[in-house]
Amino acid sequence: MIQHISPGPLMSQAVIHNKTVTLSGQIAIDDQDADFATQTRAIFARIDSLLAEAGTDRSHMISANIWITDAGNFGAFNDLWTDWLNGAIPPARATVVSALVLPSLKIEIQVSAAIP
Numbered sequence: 001m002i003q004h005i006s007p008g009p010l011m012s013q014a015v016i017h018n019k020t021v022t023l024s025g026q027i028a029i030d031d032q033d034a035d036f037a038t039q040t041r042a043i044f045a046r047i048d049s050l051l052a053e054a055g056t057d058r059s060h061m062i063s064a065n066i067w068i069t070d071a072g073n074f075g076a077f078n079d080l081w082t083d084w085l086n087g088a089i090p091p092a093r094a095t096v097v098s099a100l101v102l103p104s105l106k107i108e109i110q111v112s113a114a115i116p
Contacts, residue, residue, distance in 0.1 A: 005053055014050045016115065020062070021054035023047060025110040032104040037080060043109050044084045051113055058084070060114045061091035064103045067108045071097045077107070 005021075006013035014023045026046045028039035051057050068077060074095065081090075091111070100108055 005050060014054055016054055018116045020058060020112060021115055023050050023052065023110055025065075025108045026050075026102070027102070027105050027108050030111040032102060036068075036070075036076060036106045038107075039106050040077060041084075043107060044080075047109065047111055051089070051111075054113070054115060056106045056113045056115045058086075059088040060112070060116060061088075062112045062114055063091050064093045065110045066093065066095040067098045067100060068095065069098065069100055069106050073106065 001017075003016040004012040005016070007075075011024050011027070014021050026043045028034060031039050031042045034042070039053075048058065051060075063090040066077065068074065072089075074097075100106075
């Protein structure tokens, strides 16, 4: 069985299948004009909320894909990421510098996690 969380006309915010949840790319939709750190923290909050709705949390993440628009933010992201993980073992991760669909966005994050 496949379960969709917050499905919309173009995508679901998350999809659960075989005790694994895959989130769509999360952006700081309500903080588009904010700085990099604020956008990143807003995305972390969205991820935490969606993972909780799926019955899991960041300590069960399997993978993370991160897109940042400015390579100069890579170090700042790593600091924010480490703080957010709060001692959890980090998942497999890829970070790419790329333009995003909305020019005001500075970061997008997509994760998958196991559901215990």
